[in-house]
Structures are given as structure tokens and as C-alpha cells.
Amino acid sequence: MEIDLVTDIKSDIEVEFIDSKSLKKHKQYKTLNLAGFSAEQDSICFLHEKSILVCGIESDSNDDIRSACSVAIKALKAANYKSASFNVNKSNTQAIVEGIILGGYEYNTYKSKPTKSKLKNVYLACEDIEKLKTTFEEAIIIAEATCFTRDIVNTIPEDLNPPTFADLAKNLAKDNGLKCEILGEKELRKEKMESMLAVGRASRHDSKLIHLTYKPKKKAKKVISLIGKGLTYDSGGLSLKPAASMVTMKMDKAGGCAVLGMIKAVSELKLDIELHVFIGAVENMLGGDAYKPDDVLVTRSGTTVEVRNTDAEGRLVLCDVLDYAQDKVKADYMFDFATLTGACMVALGQYTTGIMGHSSKLKHSFHAAASSSGELVGSLPFNKHLKTLLKSGIADISNVSSKPYGGAITAGLFLDKFIREENKDKWLHFDIAGSAYTETPWDCNVYGGTGAGVRFMSNFLQNISK
Numbered sequence: 008m009e010i011d012l013v014t015d016i017k018s019d020i021e022v023e024f025i026d027s028k029s030l031k032k033h034k035q036y037k038t039l040n041l042a043g044f045s046a047e048q049d050s051i052c053f054l055h056e057k058s059i060l061v062c063g064i065e066s067d068s069n070d071d072i073r074s075a076c077s078v079a080i081k082a083l084k085a086a087n088y089k090s091a092s093f094n095v096n097k098s099n100t101q102a103i104v105e106g107i108i109l110g111g112y113e114y115n116t117y118k119s120k121p122t123k124s125k126l127k128n129v130y131l132a133c134e135d136i137e138k139l140k141t142t143f144e145e146a147i148i149i150a151e152a153t154c155f156t157r158d159i160v161n162t163i164p165e166d167l168n169p170p171t172f173a174d175l176a177k178n179l180a181k182d183n184g185l186k187c188e189i190l191g192e193k194e195l196r197k198e199k200m201e202s203m204l205a206v207g208r209a210s211r212h213d214s215k216l217i218h219l220t221y222k223p224k225k226k227a228k229k230v231i232s233l234i235g236k237g238l239t240y241d242s243g244g245l246s247l248k249p250a251a252s253m254v255t256m257k258m259d260k261a262g263g264c265a266v267l268g269m270i271k272a273v274s275e276l277k278l279d280i281e282l283h284v285f286i287g288a289v290e291n292m293l294g295g296d297a298y299k300p301d302d303v304l305v306t307r308s309g310t311t312v313e314v315r316n317t318d319a320e321g322r323l324v325l326c327d328v329l330d331y332a333q334d335k336v337k338a339d340y341m342f343d344f345a346t347l348t349g350a351c352m353v354a355l356g357q358y359t360t361g362i363m364g365h366s367s368k369l370k371h372s373f374h375a376a377a378s379s380s381g382e383l384v385g386s387l388p389f390n391k392h393l394k395t396l397l398k399s400g401i402a403d404i405s406n407v408s409s410k411p412y413g414g415a416i417t418a419g420l421f422l423d424k425f426i427r428e429e430n431k432d433k434w435l436h437f438d439i440a441g442s443a444y445t446e447t448p449w450d451c452n453v454y455g456g457t458g459a460g461v462r463f464m465s466n467f468l469q470n471i472s473k
């Protein structure tokens with residue numbers, strides 16, 4: 008399916024948006040009324056004889072337009088039209104592009120007979136192409152990077168394991184002119200990343216640390232490090248997950264997939280920033296040589312960690328990768344993305360990414376970036392009482408809290424222990440446990456990986472590179 012910005016419409020069908028207040032004024036009100044259409048948000052009505060698809064919206068906000076577009080594109084893909092058109096303006100172009108690309112996304116790799124859509128062309132009709140061109144092209148780049156992230160998240164653990172993850176990163180680097188460095192287990196041992204290595208020890212796949220770099224042509228305005236949790240499968244390890252909770256755990260690599268999508272977007276947008284991506288690609292399995300509760304791990308930083316639960320493995324990988332990233336790059340900002348805790352979903356619901364960190368100003372920038380890019384974020388506050396719950400009787404810190412509440416925050420506080428004093432205000436942790444994956448469609452998200460983080464991070468990076 009191709010999307011083009013045009014001035015004259017020659018399509019099989021035209022998509023219209025309407026709210027309930029304007030419904031009575033519609034030329035085809037009688038027919039729409041007979042069909043029972045009341046312009047409710049996300050309801051649609053085909054007027055086949057008039058070549059119109061009418062979509063209900065609650066308001067003309069970008070959130071409502073994006074959601075309505077997602078419903079429209081699914082209906083169009085299921086129908087037999089070859090082309091469709093949407094009217095766009097400067098303020099809704101991004102939302103319409105996202106609705107079409109993200110709402111129309113399908114992952115058919117494992118279907119033996121995928122249904123083929125007849126829809127070949129989607130036209131976005133406007134008055135002046137020049138005025139909208141940049142907005143349109145940037146929206147396409149970001150939406151496609153989001154789909155790239157979704158594709159990797161959706162890939163099954165047999166196909167996407169730490170070595171194949173590293174290969175995929177190498178290919179992206181080749182395609183997009185990035186520098187790529189991969190550390191295997193030998194190098195990880197040399198780097199003293201014993202905590203990350205312990206998590207991956209029982210897997211038949213070698214753990215990998217992936218480091219990609221994008222450098223702009225002009226002098227970089229800022230240097231940024233993005234760190235991603237890349238658990239290609241999280242069985243829980245010896246603290247085995249219950250059967251029902253293990254299903255979907257291929258998505259535990261979504262943080263790593265998100266930061267890959269982000270560097271893809273940044274390199275195609277050609278932003279004037281230097282961007283580093285670090286991914287800890289590991290599989291958490293069981294076996295005779297699995298790491299276990301009661302182990303004490305010596306992390307790269309020298310801090311010792313008592314393992315009380317092998318299912319709290321993400322933080323054990325990230326603590327070493329965060330430490331490595333801080334040595335490798337002196338960054339202006341450092342952001343990590345991880346499907347870190349089920350508790351984040353309990354706190355915020357499954358649609359919202361949790362933000363943690365010390366700088367209120369930086370957190371606020373992400374509230375703004377999320378709201379203008381159509382993602383949901385919520386801040387979870389650190390406090391010293393929750394920090395106390397990570398005390399260990401035998402090591403410097405325990406990998407789990409001693410109390411069952413505030414689990415997303417205590418996980419964030421565990422990571423905080425590995426952030427150096429000079430970087431405290433430069434760092435934020437994003438818990439995407441709920442927002443990265445869905446089994447029921449919502450907004451422009453369909454079954455599977457959502458690509459959470461790619462849109463708001465691209466928006467933030469676009470703003471700081473101006």
C-alpha cells in the first residue's frame with residue numbers, strides 16, 4: 008500500500024469525518040440515519056453508491072482523528088476498493104498518517120495464507136503540497152520506524168534470539184549508515200558484566216551487547232544514549248513464571264526493539280544529534296547452570312547484588328549495560344526503555360508508559376512530547392522509603408523489594424543505584440511493560456507489539472535538535 012500527498016483526488020472512495028453535532032447537516036443524513044449511524048467515535052458507515060466512507064469522531068482532536076483513521080483503514084483493507092482518499096491539513100496530517108500506517112499494520116509472517124488486501128493507493132488530498140510535505144514525510148518516517156519496532160517485537164523467540172538480534176542490528180547499521188559494535192560473551196566477561204552474563208547463562212544462545220552509533224553530518228547539538236532491555240525471552244528462570252504469565256514474554260525485548268526503532272527514525276530524519284543505542288540482548292532460561300535465588304552477583308560497577316528472584320532479571324541486565332554506557336559515552340541525556348515490571352501496569356494501566364527519574368523538568372518534557380505525538384505517559388515518583396526496601400542482608404542491594412507494593416518504582420530505584428552522581432539529572436527510566444504489547448486493539452495499536460516509545464522519543468529528539 009502506497010501513501011501519497013496529492014492536490015487532485017482520483018480515488019475509488021473518499022473518507023469523511025463527522026461529529027454528532029454536524030450529522031444532521033450531512034447531505035446523506037437520511038441514509039446515515041436509516042443505517043443507524045450516529046457519528047459515535049470509531050463508528051463508520053459506508054455509502055457505497057456515493058463512494059464515501061463516513062467516520063464518526065467525538066472531536067477533531069488529533070487523538071480522535073488518529074483513532075477514527077485506524078478504524079477506517081481496517082474497513083477499507085477488508086473491502087474491495089483499490090484506492091481511497093483522505094482530506095488533510097497542516098494540523099491533522101501527522102495523525103492521519105499514523106492512523107493509516109499504524110492502524111493498518113498487520114504482521115503476517117507466520118500465517119500460511121495471509122489475506123491480501125485490494126487497497127493499493129491511499130491519497131492524502133491537500134491544497135498546497137509544499138506546505139505539508141515536511142510534516143508528511145517526517146510522519147511517514149516515524150510511523151514506519153514504529154512498524155519496524157513492532158515487527159521485531161512480534162518475531163518469535165526461536166527466530167529472534169540474542170545472536171539474531173545482533174544480526175538485525177548489524178543490517179540496520181548497514182542500511183542506515185550507523186556504526187555497529189557487538190560484544191559477545193568473551194568481551195562481556197572482559198568487561199566484568201557478570202550480572203548480565205548470569206541472566207543468560209542457562210540459554211543455548213550467547214548473550215550480546217549491541218552498540219549502534221549515529222553521527223550527524225553537522226556538529227551534533229546534543230549527545231544522547233538510549234539503553235534497551237532486550238530479553239528475547241523471559242521464562243522467569245528458576246523463579247519460573249506461571250504458565251499463563253509466560254505467554255507473550257517474547258515481548259520482553261521491546262525496550263531493545265524500541266531503541267532500534269528510535270535510531271532508525273533519527274538517522275532517516277537526519278537530526279543534528281549524536282545518538283548511541285545500547286541493547287542488552289539476553290534470554291532468561293532454566294538449566295543446570297542457571298543462576299539462582301541466593302546467588303550474589305558482582306556487577307560491572309563493583310556493586311554486589313543478592314538474587315532473590317530470577318524473574319527480576321531485566322534490572323540485572325540493565326545495571327551492567329547502564330554502567331558500560333556511562334563509561335563509553337559522555338551523554339547530555341540518558342534514557343532507558345524496558346518492559347521491567349508487571350507492577351507498572353497495576354499502577355498506570357496497560358496503555359501508559361511509566362516515567363521515573365530525578366529531573367522534574369526532563370519528565371515534563373516527555374509529558375509534552377507524548378501528548379503531541381499521541382502516546383500516553385505517567386510519572387511514578389521515587390522516595391527514600393521505597394529505596395530502603397531494596398536493602399540486602401548479604402550484598403550491597405537486593406534485586407527485589409522486601410514489600411509487595413510500589414514494584415515499578417523499586418525497580419526504577421534499583422537502576423538508579425547504577426546511575427553516577429553526575430548523571431542523575433540526565434537520566435530517565437521508561438517502563439513500557441504495559442504499553443509495548445497488546446492482545447486487544449486500542450487507538451492505532453493492533454494485536455502484538457505497539458512500538459511504544461518510538462513516537463514520543465522521536466518528537467523529543469526532533470525538538471532538542473532544532
Ligand code: BES
Pocket residue numbers: 241259316318319320321346347348349350407408414440441
Ligand atoms: N518482564 C517482566 C515484566 C513484565 C510483566 C513485562 C508482564 C510485561 C508484562 C519482568 O522481568 C518481571 O518478571 N518482573 C517481575 C518482577 C518481580 C519478580 C519483582 C514482575 O513484574 O512480576
Ligand code: ZN
Pocket residue numbers: 241243317318319320321
Ligand atoms: Zn522477569
Ligand code: ZN
Pocket residue numbers: 238241259318320321346347
Ligand atoms: Zn523480564
